[in-house]
Amino acid sequence: MSIGNSPEDDRPSEDRIPPMDDRPSVGRALQQARIDAGLTVDEISQSTRVRIPIVHAIEQDDFSRCGGDVYARGHIRTLARAVGVDPEPLLEQYGAEHGSRPAPTPATPLFEAERIRSEPRRPNWTAAMVAAIVAVIAFVGYTAVNGGDDGGDKQQAAEGSTPATSKPANPKPSPTKKPADPKPDPSDSAIAAAPRDKVTVKISAPDGRSWISAKDHNGRILYDGLLEKGQSKTFQDSQKVDLVLGDAGAIQLFVNGKEIEDEFQPGQVERLTYTKGDPEVG
Structure with a gap:
């Protein structure tokens, strides 16, 4: 009987094998x-x-x-x-x-052609028919009135009556031109003209940088990344926009053309949701 180590003891166990990485x-x-x-x-x-x-x-x-x-x-x-x-x-x-995660999709443009394209209006045939009938009636009435007046004038001329001199009609005052509406300043932000049937959110980082994430109402990621100092991102959806701000104190936030005045602290993580009616009045 051997009192030494058996060959099995000389084989390295799994615990003794150094990690590959x-x-x-x-x-x-x-x-x-x-x-x-x-x-x-x-x-x-x-x-x-x-x-x-x-x-x-x-x-x-x-x-x-x-x-x-x-x-x-x-x-x-x-x-x-x-x-x-x-x-x-x-x-x-x-x-x-x-565990890995899917790559974020790029941010949706502020105004896509599909979103701002107005639906074609169907012609209102009823209104067109009514307008045509009114025009015909007015033309017939005008013709009848003028025809009767011409007959009376001819009869008076045959009898030797002197036609009355008609007074010149008073000239109508020229309409006063309304002052043209002031054009908006080209430097104004496009978010000021945000449509009322959508929610528009603009995120800026004027003083620092912050990680941000934005999703639409279906949970689809609009943006997920770092917003550097001086950069801004704008998101739009038909119902709502969900936000996560990694450093809310470095963020300046505009919702539907109005600035959000919440005093976020530096380093504070905020989860926010905005809809078409935000920010609420009062």
Whole structure:
């Protein structure tokens, strides 16, 4: 009987086999890139407007505090750009570890030809017939009246009566021209002319950047991505527009031509829904 190790003990177990993929996790990669860039968590939070607890959680690969897969991807993209690394490999790694999602569809144009094209009106034959009958009656009456007057004038001339001199009709005053309506300033935003039968939402980032997501009433994604400083996006739907603002404090919002005056805090995530009647009066 052998007292040494059996040949089976010399074979490596599954626990002893090193992993094929020795890449660091998404959170660890972001943390190492931040350290290599010489940045603190506070500095990253100030530059990206991502709250400090969320930055700490992401660097520990805890994405539960992001509020969902879409928000986690937006934060990964924002933090990667802030520390100077390409976000796409990290997003692919995140998708492989947490499940992928379909690519967002491009934002719908503000005014599509199909949406603003008016339906052709059918001819109103009843009104046309009534107008024709009225015109015929008026013509017959006018002819009869003028014919009787001509006969009377001829009879008076035959009898030698002097026709009365008719006074010249008073000239009608020329109609006063109405002043032309002032043309709108070409610099005015197109959202001021938003149609009433649709909901129109304009999102601007004048002071900073923020991740945003917009969906129509069918749940179809109109836009999903980062809105850089100075950029703006406009969305339109026949019923409603659902919004998610990753950093509502950096956003300026217009709904149906009116500015939303809500005081959003920096780094605050907001989920909003607007319809054709918004914003409500009062």
